[in-house]
Amino acid sequence: MADGASGGLPPAGGDGVRKPNADIADPAVPHNIDAEQAVLGTLLIDNDAADGLSFLLPDHFFDPVHGRIYETSLRKISNQQLVTPVTLKTLMENDPGLQELGGPAYLTRLANSAITIYNVKAYAEEIYELALRRELADLGKQVTLHALDAAAEKQALDQIALAEEKLFKLAETGRSEGGFQPFKHALTEAVDLANRAYQRDGQLMGISSGLMDMDAKLGGLHDSDLIILAGRPSMGKTALVTNLAFNVASAFKAQDAADPRSGAANGGVVGFFSLEMSSDQLATRILAEQAEVPSEKIRRGEMDEEEFRRFAEAAARLQDAPLYIDDTPALSIAALAARARRLKRQSGLDLLIVDYLQLCRGSAKSSENRVQEISEITQGLKAIAKELKIPVIALSQLSRQVESREDKRPQLSDLRESGSIEQDADVVMFVFREEYYVGRLEPREGTPEHAEWQNKMDEVHNLAEVIIGKQRHGPIGTIKLMFDSRFTRFKDLARDHHALARH
Numbered sequence: 001m002a003d004g005a006s007g008g009l010p011p012a013g014g015d016g017v018r019k020p021n022a023d024i025a026d027p028a029v030p031h032n033i034d035a036e037q038a039v040l041g042t043l044l045i046d047n048d049a050a051d052g053l054s055f056l057l058p059d060h061f062f063d064p065v066h067g068r069i070y071e072t073s074l075r076k077i078s079n080q081q082l083v084t085p086v087t088l089k090t091l092m093e094n095d096p097g098l099q100e101l102g103g104p105a106y107l108t109r110l111a112n113s114a115i116t117i118y119n120v121k122a123y124a125e126e127i128y129e130l131a132l133r134r135e136l137a138d139l140g141k142q143v144t145l146h147a148l149d150a151a152a153e154k155q156a157l158d159q160i161a162l163a164e165e166k167l168f169k170l171a172e173t174g175r176s177e178g179g180f181q182p183f184k185h186a187l188t189e190a191v192d193l194a195n196r197a198y199q200r201d202g203q204l205m206g207i208s209s210g211l212m213d214m215d216a217k218l219g220g221l222h223d224s225d226l227i228i229l230a231g232r233p234s235m236g237k238t239a240l241v242t243n244l245a246f247n248v249a250s251a252f253k254a255q256d257a258a259d260p261r262s263g264a265a266n267g268g269v270v271g272f273f274s275l276e277m278s279s280d281q282l283a284t285r286i287l288a289e290q291a292e293v294p295s296e297k298i299r300r301g302e303m304d305e306e307e308f309r310r311f312a313e314a315a316a317r318l319q320d321a322p323l324y325i326d327d328t329p330a331l332s333i334a335a336l337a338a339r340a341r342r343l344k345r346q347s348g349l350d351l352l353i354v355d356y357l358q359l360c361r362g363s364a365k366s367s368e369n370r371v372q373e374i375s376e377i378t379q380g381l382k383a384i385a386k387e388l389k390i391p392v393i394a395l396s397q398l399s400r401q402v403e404s405r406e407d408k409r410p411q412l413s414d415l416r417e418s419g420s421i422e423q424d425a426d427v428v429m430f431v432f433r434e435e436y437y438v439g440r441l442e443p444r445e446g447t448p449e450h451a452e453w454q455n456k457m458d459e460v461h462n463l464a465e466v467i468i469g470k471q472r473h474g475p476i477g478t479i480k481l482m483f484d485s486r487f488t489r490f491k492d493l494a495r496d497h498h499a500l501a502r503h
Helices: 033-045 047-052 064-078 085-092 096-100 105-111 120-148 156-173 183-199 212-218 237-250 279-291 295-300 305-318 333-347 370-388 400-404 418-424 434-439 448-460 494-502
Strands: 226-230 253-256 259-266 270-274 323-326 351-355 392-396 427-432 463-471 477-484 489-492
Touching: 033 047, 033 064, 033 105, 033 120, 047 064, 047 120, 064 085, 064 096, 085 105, 120 156, 156 333, 212 463, 212 477, 226 237, 226 370, 237 270, 237 279, 237 323, 237 351, 237 392, 237 489, 270 279, 270 333, 279 295, 279 305, 279 323, 323 333, 333 370, 351 370, 370 392, 370 418, 434 448, 434 463
Parallel strands: 226 392, 226 427, 270 323, 270 351, 351 392
Antiparallel strands: 253 259, 427 463, 463 477, 477 489
């Protein structure tokens, strides 16, 4: 192994191979020149070796000359041209770095360093590992320099968020997997998913929402899905996602009881970005639902002794639920992603909720165009869902055009900046409560019209609809739920439970 080399592989180069430029051979920097020479030599002898090196990039080579040789070789191979020391000579002979190493004769010496094609991937992975270490060291230097720069524009917290984002990306991309995989690998993953569904309460492929009728339509909340939940004000959007958050968190059971990050056998760890309401307001909603005490009584301190007992018992029962709330206002999508990654790394994360997406901020560049900014936010949320392999539920506003129609049930076209939201979402659902609109049309009491209105109110009282306007993996349709406005609680309709039991 060359001076300054790191890693456990034995030297691969021949005795006659000249070492690269002395000025880059810093013993403090992780590198393995012998491994680089072995990989390049094998590639020059057998071009088929490139098939197993899709994860290795020219920038991963410590010696820039080696990186250029590798890049040139891959370009010729991709064009179905033969790569040998002879065919590379005309392309590389004027390279200043190669001339310092002896010119085209160095390519021949590299070929003499070749190893068997069966071992080349192990040496390439060594190069890759050391490149990641160098990148990690560079990141540490950047963090230090920015922190010590008194004139830096970014605040310390912004620097931390940026460093976390880069660190997480480095951790997640620091793998050699990628590209095509045998079908049997996909089959194994599909069987694992089915097995987890069989073991999970309700036998769902995704995480149970805690609402039987919703699970029947959606099959649970699926990893990597972006779910948009939209509605006009006072329809109960926040109440519904709060109910879902509690249902998932309260059902959480880790695969390994000693480590919540081991994955959920049931339920899940929930992250809740509450950009509109404070964390204590959100907690009050959940407590009101679980204690069955009207939230206005909790806020005013008007609970009687029995209600306060239920309130205290609910608080004690809920304090260990893995539900994490971030109520920082006007978060940028980049900061939101960084905080989600941090939660995933530190405590695990199985479901992310954003209330609501129009209160997020895009980049400074996109903020000049609202449609472009919303597009950046929805794309960012979808990227988070795929990167962290979790379902993401984002609330969205609806345009006022709903109010101008006789039938006020929402449609996909009612979404604000609907193009990007509809395109990026895997599921789009609308919350609709006809009771809200009927209640506003109350005629004068004592008239025949009032009696007719009362009959209509009785029909729609405490009824809610969740309308599935788009679903990539299943049917669209309407879910009927019960909504108790006193406790902001959504529940399955009792009549539907009886129907399910009959079936």
